[in-house]
Amino acid sequence: xxxxxxxxxxxxxxxxxxxxxxxxxxxxxxxxxxxxxxxxxxxxxxxxxxxxxxxxxxxxxxxxxxxxxxxxxxxxxxxxxxxxxxxxxxxxxxxxxxxxxxxxxxxxxxxxxxxxxxxxxxxxxxxxxxxxxxxxxxxxxxxxxxxxxxxxxxxxxxxxxxxxxxxxxxxxxxxxxxxxxxxxxxxxxxxxxxxxxxxxxxxxxxxxxxxxxxxxxxxxxxxxxxxxxxxxxxxxxxxxxxxxxxxxxxxxxxxxxxxxxxxxxxxxxxxxxxxxxxxxxxxxxxxxxxxxxxxxxxxxxxxxxxxxxxxxxxxxxxxxxxxxxxxxxxxxxxxxxxxxxxxxxxxxxxxxxxxxxxxxxxxxxxxxxxxxxxxxxxxxxxxxxxxxxxxxxxxxxxxxxxxxxxxxxxxxxxxxxxxxxxxxxxxxxxxxxxxxxxxxxxxxxxxxxxxxxxxxxxxxxxxxxxxxxxxxxxxxxxxxxxxxxxxxxxxxxxxxxxxxxxxxxxxxxxxxxxxxxxxxxxxxxxxxxxxxxxxxxxxxxxxxxxxxx
Numbered sequence: 001x002x003x004x005x006x007x008x009x010x011x012x013x014x015x016x017x018x019x020x021x022x023x024x025x026x027x028x029x030x031x032x033x034x035x036x037x038x039x040x041x042x043x044x045x046x047x048x049x050x051x052x053x054x055x056x057x058x059x060x061x062x063x064x065x066x067x068x069x070x071x072x073x074x075x076x077x078x079x080x081x082x083x084x085x086x087x088x089x090x091x092x093x094x095x096x097x098x099x100x101x102x103x104x105x106x107x108x109x110x111x112x113x114x115x116x117x118x119x120x121x122x123x124x125x126x127x128x129x130x131x132x133x134x135x136x137x138x139x140x141x142x143x144x145x146x147x148x149x150x151x152x153x154x155x156x157x158x159x160x161x162x163x164x165x166x167x168x169x170x171x172x173x174x175x176x177x178x179x180x181x182x183x184x185x186x187x188x189x190x191x192x193x194x195x196x197x198x199x200x201x202x203x204x205x206x207x208x209x210x211x212x213x214x215x216x217x218x219x220x221x222x223x224x225x226x227x228x229x230x231x232x233x234x235x236x237x238x239x240x241x242x243x244x245x246x247x248x249x250x251x252x253x254x255x256x257x258x259x260x261x262x263x264x265x266x267x268x269x270x271x272x273x274x275x276x277x278x279x280x281x282x283x284x285x286x287x288x289x290x291x292x293x294x295x296x297x298x299x300x301x302x303x304x305x306x307x308x309x310x311x312x313x314x315x316x317x318x319x320x321x322x323x324x325x326x327x328x329x330x331x332x333x334x335x336x337x338x339x340x341x342x343x344x345x346x347x348x349x350x351x352x353x354x355x356x357x358x359x360x361x362x363x364x365x366x367x368x369x370x371x372x373x374x375x376x377x378x379x380x381x382x383x384x385x386x387x388x389x390x391x392x393x394x395x396x397x398x399x400x401x402x403x404x405x406x407x408x409x410x411x412x413x414x415x416x417x418x419x420x421x422x423x424x425x426x427x428x429x430x431x432x433x434x435x436x437x438x439x440x441x442x443x444x445x446x447x448x449x450x451x452x453x454x455x456x457x458x459x460x461x462x463x464x465x466x467x468x469x470x471x472x473x474x475x476x477x478x479x480x481x482x483x484x485x486x487x488x489x490x491x492x493x494x495x496x497x498x499x500x501x502x503x504x505x506x507x508x509x510x511x512x513x514x515x516x517x518x519x520x521x522x523x524x525x526x527x528x529x530x531x532x533x534x535x536x537x538x539x540x541x542x543x544x545x546x547x548x549x
Contacts (some may be wrong), residue, residue, distance in 0.1 A: 025116050031329040034348045037164070037194065037306045039227035041276035047269060051261060063257040066250060073235065073263050083211045084238040087248040088254045090193060090221045090234030094119055095247050097217065097236070101187050107154040109140050110340030113164045113191070118337055126496035128152045130514075131340050136167040137300055139307070142178045149182065156187040157326055161204070162194045165347040167302025167336055179209065186215060191223035193234070197350075199281045207237045214239060224305075226262065226273070233259040250291045250407055282306050290360050291348070294367065305350045312367060317343035320366055328362035368518075 025345050036051035042053070051058070063069070066086055074081045098119045105126040120240045130148050132138040149157055159178070161170045182188055183538065190206055197202055210216040217238040233255060237285065238245065266273070288299050288307055296312025313316060317334040322332045336343030348359070350514040493500075 003128055012523075026034060028522060031325060032351070032358060033329045033331050034351060034355075034359060035306065035331045035333040036230055037224055037347075037349045039225060039276055039280060039305065041057040041226075041279050043275055044229045044269070044272050047265065047272075051258075054261065058257045058261055061257065063253060063260040065252050066255050067252075068233070069255050069263050076263070077269055079207070079237060080211070080240075083243050084235055084237055085243050085250065085311055086233060086235045086255055087250065088256070088259075089232035090191075090236075090252065091115055092218055092232075092250075093219060093234060093236050093246065096249050097187075097219075098123055098125070100245055100249065101217075101242070102156045102184055105152070106156040106158065107149050107152065107162070109145060109163065109339040111138070112158075112160050112340075113167055113193075114134060114193060114338065116158050116160070116191070117374065126154075128154045129339060132168070132266065134310075137168070138163070138428060139168050139283070140170065142170065146181050149185070156189070157185060157199070158189045159184060160191040160193070162302065162304040163362065164194065164200055164242045164304065165306065165333070165338060165341070165345070166308040167194075167304035167306060168302055169200050169204075169303035171201055172206060175206050176209055179206070179213065183213070183215070186217055188215065189217045189219060191219045192225055192304075193219060194304040195220075196225050196277055197280055197284075198304055199303040210237055210326070214241070217242060222259075222262075226266075227276075228258075228262060231256070231258045231262060233263075280350055283356075286355045287348075287350055290356050291363075294360065295362060297363075297367075301379060307348050307350065309346050309348060310345065311344050315344065315367060317346060320346070320363070323366045324362055328347050328358070329364070330362050332359075332361060349386075371493060372433055468504055 039104070057370075060116055067081075070079050070086045073086065085093065087096070094115050102120055102125055104122075105128060106120045107114075107128040107130060109130045109132050111132065115131065117127050128148070130145055132140060140159070142159075144160075144202075145157075145388040159170065159175065161175065162168060179188055190210070192205055192207075195205055205218070206216070207218045210218045215417060217236050219234065219236050223231055223232040223233060235242065238246075282341050284302065284305065288302075291299050291307065291309060292296060294312075298310040300310075302307040302308060311320060317336055320334055321334040324332050333346055333349075335341040335345040338345075429508065
């Protein structure tokens with residue numbers, strides 16, 4: 001496989017499929033998958049055996065219509081069928097939402113799931129990208145996001161909760177207040193594809209609110225939750241008019257027989273599904289703790305079934321990814337092709353403890369192994385400054401910092417009447433760096449030297465302190481321009497077409513192309529406290545979506 005690794009990762013938006021990796025492996029087996037965010041505990045082995053026994057019937061005969069399968073799912077989740085549309089994966093629904101409901105522009109925080117930026121640009125829409133800041137742990141401040149939307153005059157907005165790839169979480173009350181403030185938009189999409197893995201709030205879904213509002217859609221992915229990505233099924237919930245508009249465009253048999261079989265067998269396995277979610281949440285904490293033993297590695301708080309990590313200074317994500325695959329048969333998600341991220345970041349899926357031990361051991365060898373092959377350079381080598389976000393570095397380089405002034409002015413503070421609504425991965429505190437030897441595994445001298453560097457507890461991750469090479473002074477961070485007042489809005493004509501995100505331009509550059517529109521008054525956006533831990537005992541509770549009352 002070593003000679004084919006580069007060609008396997010040529011796609012600009014997605015990692016290679018397990019089928020492709022298995023073919024290239026030569027031995028008929030694929031790698032340990034830390035790339036695709038899937039539930040490793042569901043379906044249970046017994047459920048898989050039952051499906052295998054019915055394989056001939058499943059692949060031989062036509063499935064029922066999508067309406068029949070949707071009705072069964074709605075009975076399971078206690079949702080009205082007229083408010084639901086099922087798609088062949090959530091991506092099919094994103095495609096139709098864009099075609100039917102996004103008229104001219106869409107705002108989306110980045111980094112995030114790539115189809116939310118790529119799909120609308122493929123149909124000629126303007127995509128206004130709101131950059132999540134590494135310095136704040138990639139947390140989305142809804143008040144600043146609302147201000148950004150007003151200044152850009154955007155007509156549709158996306159919020160992913162939890163966000164992919166960082167796992168950032170927003171409380172339900174804060175999201176409801178955001179929807180109230182943005183009630184005049186054409187559309188608000190809340191992507192809850194990973195919400196069932198969250199444990200920061202007992203009932204975090206806004207599905208019930210979406211059914212009562214004229215402009216809100218909630219998107220959910222069954223494949224991610226049920227550990228069955230290959231089946232391709234997801235659903236959206238909205239008021240009947242919105243849901244019906246999307247449903248009317250979907251093919252009558254857009255759901256396959258596997259999807260039908262799984263949906264109809266789920267009612268007998270609610271307890272196993274709830275238990276699988278609890279186990280993933282437990283594994284997430286343990287995995288974060290284990291990864292934190294690696295010197296120089298930053299682990300961000302997450303409420304998804306994945307962890308976002310920043311590699312030590314000097315490590316290149318593509319090199320780490322390729323060596324993990326070729327030398328250790330482990331597949332990880334390098335995030336250099338995600339807008340708002342860089343190759344210093346990996347997304348690692350939560351897996352059972354035995355797999356995590358293998359992951360940590362392999363990363364230790366790749367990052368800190370023999371110096372000739374280590375991905376992290378010797379401390380005396382020194383490195384140049386990097387913000388950790390490739391798009392930001394390009395902007396500083398191309399505009400000599402001028403482009404950031406507008407970005408800072410726009411995000412310097414909320415508009416009058418909007419209170420800041422900080423959001424973070426509430427359910428998991430940032431793991432602290434492990435004490436020397438705490439992981440119970442041998443550590444090379446270079447790693448021990450890095451681990452002995454003085455650290456201070458911080459609320460948000462910061463780049464590790466690196467000793468200066470002798471006799472040269474330590475590299476200094478790039479001087480960033482101070483915030484300046486935003487320029488007065490100039491008269492504007494029609495909004496120009498958007499700039500493709502794949503061209504590498506950031507939201508700061510996009511914002512500079514059009515004068516902002518005046519912001520109308522909006523209700524305050526205040527943070528919402530967590531209300532407790534989930535106690536899922538049945539399907540409606542496990543999904544966090546049962547009908548009120």
